[in-house]
Amino acid sequence: MSAGANLGTTIRFRPLNVGRYFLWGSFALVLAVLPLFFSAGFAITMMSQMGIFIIAALAYNMLLGETGLLSFGHAVYTGLGSYFAIHALNWIAAGTLPLPVALVPLVGGLFGLLFGLLFGYIITKKAGTTFAMITLGIGEMVFAASLMFPSFFGGEGGISANRVVGKPFLGITYGPAIQVYYLIALWTFVAMIAMFALTRTPLGRVANAVRDNPERAEFIGYNTHIVRFLMFALSGFFAGIAGGLSAINFEIVSAESVGAQRSGGMLLAAYIGGVGVFFGPVIGAIIFTFFLVAMSNMTKAWLLYLGLFFMAIVMFAPGGIASVILMNLRVWKAGFMNRLWKPYAALASAGVIALGGFVAIVEMTYKLSDSGGGGAFSVFGIPIDLAKPLSWIVAGLVLAVGGFLYRRAWVAMKREWDDIQSILAERAT
Amino acid sequence: MTAAPGAAASIELRGVYKSFGKTQIIRGVNLAIAKGERHAIIGPNGAGKSTLFNLISGRFPVSSGNVLLNGADITGLKPYQINRRGLSRSFQITNIFHRLSVFENLRCSVLWSLGYKYSFWKALNGLADANERAAEVMEGIGLSRRRDTLAGLLSYAEQRALEIGITIAGGAEVILLDEPTAGMNRSETAHAVELIKKVTAGKTLVMVEHDMGVVFGLADRISVLVYGEVIATDAPAAIRSNAAVQEAYLGTTANNH
Numbered sequence: 001m002s003a004g005a006n007l008g009t010t011i012r013f014r015p016l017n018v019g020r021y022f023l024w025g026s027f028a029l030v031l032a033v034l035p036l037f038f039s040a041g042f043a044i045t046m047m048s049q050m051g052i053f054i055i056a057a058l059a060y061n062m063l064l065g066e067t068g069l070l071s072f073g074h075a076v077y078t079g080l081g082s083y084f085a086i087h088a089l090n091w092i093a094a095g096t097l098p099l100p101v102a103l104v105p106l107v108g109g110l111f112g113l114l115f116g117l118l119f120g121y122i123i124t125k126k127a128g129t130t131f132a133m134i135t136l137g138i139g140e141m142v143f144a145a146s147l148m149f150p151s152f153f154g155g156e157g158g159i160s161a162n163r164v165v166g167k168p169f170l171g172i173t174y175g176p177a178i179q180v181y182y183l184i185a186l187w188t189f190v191a192m193i194a195m196f197a198l199t200r201t202p203l204g205r206v207a208n209a210v211r212d213n214p215e216r217a218e219f220i221g222y223n224t225h226i227v228r229f230l231m232f233a234l235s236g237f238f239a240g241i242a243g244g245l246s247a248i249n250f251e252i253v254s255a256e257s258v259g260a261q262r263s264g265g266m267l268l269a270a271y272i273g274g275v276g277v278f279f280g281p282v283i284g285a286i287i288f289t290f291f292l293v294a295m296s297n298m299t300k301a302w303l304l305y306l307g308l309f310f311m312a313i314v315m316f317a318p319g320g321i322a323s324v325i326l327m328n329l330r331v332w333k334a335g336f337m338n339r340l341w342k343p344y345a346a347l348a349s350a351g352v353i354a355l356g357g358f359v360a361i362v363e364m365t366y367k368l369s370d371s372g373g374g375g376a377f378s379v380f381g382i383p384i385d386l387a388k389p390l391s392w393i394v395a396g397l398v399l400a401v402g403g404f405l406y407r408r409a410w411v412a413m414k415r416e417w418d419d420i421q422s423i424l425a426e427r428a429t
Numbered sequence: 430m431t432a433a434p435g436a437a438a439s440i441e442l443r444g445v446y447k448s449f450g451k452t453q454i455i456r457g458v459n460l461a462i463a464k465g466e467r468h469a470i471i472g473p474n475g476a477g478k479s480t481l482f483n484l485i486s487g488r489f490p491v492s493s494g495n496v497l498l499n500g501a502d503i504t505g506l507k508p509y510q511i512n513r514r515g516l517s518r519s520f521q522i523t524n525i526f527h528r529l530s531v532f533e534n535l536r537c538s539v540l541w542s543l544g545y546k547y548s549f550w551k552a553l554n555g556l557a558d559a560n561e562r563a564a565e566v567m568e569g570i571g572l573s574r575r576r577d578t579l580a581g582l583l584s585y586a587e588q589r590a591l592e593i594g595i596t597i598a599g600g601a602e603v604i605l606l607d608e609p610t611a612g613m614n615r616s617e618t619a620h621a622v623e624l625i626k627k628v629t630a631g632k633t634l635v636m637v638e639h640d641m642g643v644v645f646g647l648a649d650r651i652s653v654l655v656y657g658e659v660i661a662t663d664a665p666a667a668i669r670s671n672a673a674v675q676e677a678y679l680g681t682t683a684n685n686h
Binding site: 197198200201202203204205206208209211212213215216217218219220221222223226227230234 | 533
């Protein structure tokens with residue numbers, strides 16, 4: 001929405017001074033009770049995937065947000081973690097690996113770490129554009145390799161396994177989806193705490209220093225290559241855990257799990273949520289998974305919507321959703337929120353109108369190209385006849401009016417916002 | 430030119446040359462700076478003062494010649510290796526960690542010297558010695574009031590102070606300051622000089638500086654660098670009366686006043 005000021009800076013404002021333990025405790029509670037409210041099979045599946053993607057996006061952000069490294073190939077580490085985890089499941093089934101299923105994600109993590117060490121040592125010799133290009137190259141290389149060695153990667157069909165293997169522990173077989181959800185929730189919680197703790201260690205903080213100013217970091221005694229390398233390897237470890245969980249969840253791993261699209265998804269999720277704040281990628285992962293799982297069920301145009309949403313974030317809130325939240329919390333704490341409720345309400349209403357018109361046109365266009373002209377369907381319960389020009393005129397009018405109102409509301413909101421920000425800035429000095 | 434008998438010089442340059450492409454920037458510099466000395470390098474713009482610093486601190490490799498730190502050859506070492514041997518430098522253009530707070534800037538700067546290196550199994554907030562040292566430096570450079578402010582949001586003078594803080598935080602015995610008072614007004618400069626005196630007490634200090642008041646107030650000895658060559662190294666009074674120096678550098682400055 002409104003993140004005009006302070007773009008691209010890490011926001012250090014801590015609005016809610018409640019204890020950390022309370023925050024983490026509530027988070028654990030939310031993870032535990034979510035299935036009671038969303039008990040449908042579809043919801044459980046989606047929440048499981050959200051948990052997995054939260055770990056992956058946070059692992060990704062150890063590079064992007066914390067160390068300043070833009071990777072285009074992080075699915076290599078989630079994906080290879082997945083492959084080793086799925087093999088581990090098969091070895092458990094064959095009786096050659098005595099390991100409880102609950103620890104299979106650790107197998108993924110260890111192999112994520114191994115490949116992070118292996119590839120990372122070379123990749124992290126450089127930062128910046130060179131780094132990004134090498135990650136892209138290694139991503140393509142691993143993807144190609146996954147199709148070249150079918151005995152390990154299973155070719156096009158991938159490798160499948162059965163997660164109900166080994167002895168049940170306290171009656172837990174991991175057959176039902178709800179048991180898998182809780183396994184994922186537990187790993188998500190543990191991995192999140194570990195990654196958060198890492199941000200408050202010497203390595204974690206020096207990684208921030210390397211992100212901000214690699215040259216100066218060398219002049220305070222740090223070999224920036226080693227800092228990047230260690231962060232990369234540790235990120236590979238957590239990515240591998242996400243991959244291991246994904247293997248358990250889907251019971252199949254195929255080449256696309258190491259592919260560029262998966263890597264791009266992590267970048268998108270981290271960026272949408274906000275790379276400058278620890279919990280940013282968590283929000284991003286939830287939204288991204290929602291698009292991927294739920295929206296893709298509802299509409300064929302989901303990728304278009306995701307792309308536009310991503311563009312809107314990049315252009316209007318480059319700090320991601322987390323920064324928008326934090327900046328609004330700061331305004332709220334300073335007692336200025338009463339000046340923003342009205343502009344926000346106006347903006348939201350206009351936004352809904354414009355979005356309605358836009359979605360109608362997009363959906364009608366998709367429908368038209370599907371049916372080869374003509375046909376009728378409904379958007380938001382409103383029946384639409386594609387053959388009638390009136391349908392298009394109305395949708396276009398709604399979009400135009402909504403867009404116009406939105407523009408006006410935005411200008412009004414921005415004026416208030418900038419005024420409040422300048423007052424806050426004055427107070428700070 | 431020679432260090433005190435019996436002790437190795439803190440910094441010694443032996444026949445140091447540096448070229449960028451065909452252009453020779455440093456042309457055979459020999460210089461020895463004794464332990465505990467406050468040494469200033471002055472010279473007209475483009476004389477190669479900053480380049481000399483970059484060669485000593487490992488930012489650029491020398492084209493030929495040797496750099497010695499406490500008698501040990503450090504030629505060709507990386508900046509972090511040189512820093513670990515007890516040499517720390519500041520930059521002419523402020524070079525800080527702009528998205529970290531003042532305190533985090535300083536805490537990062539003390540970590541290596543206290544032996545925490547790359548550890549990711551220790552909580553920062555539990556490192557009493559690092560936190561105390563960072564707080565002490567912060568107090569020393571007068572930025573305690575700005576503890577949690579992002580370094581990028583500090584005023585220029587505050588950033589310059591932080592620049593010096595980062596440089597000295599690790600406890601290096603040899604400090605190189607590149608134009609520490611550049612861009613400051615008179616009172617800020619006076620403040621900075623006091624700060625430099627305080628935080629570099631008992632250490633070897635080498636500084637590049639344009640402000641002659643600062644130079645003559647701080648330095649034990651001065652080297653004059655002109656077109657990549659040291660034309661004189663002596664005590665301030667002798668430098669002031671050196672005819673070659675006056676012609677090359679000070680004369681023009683004096684005429685401007």
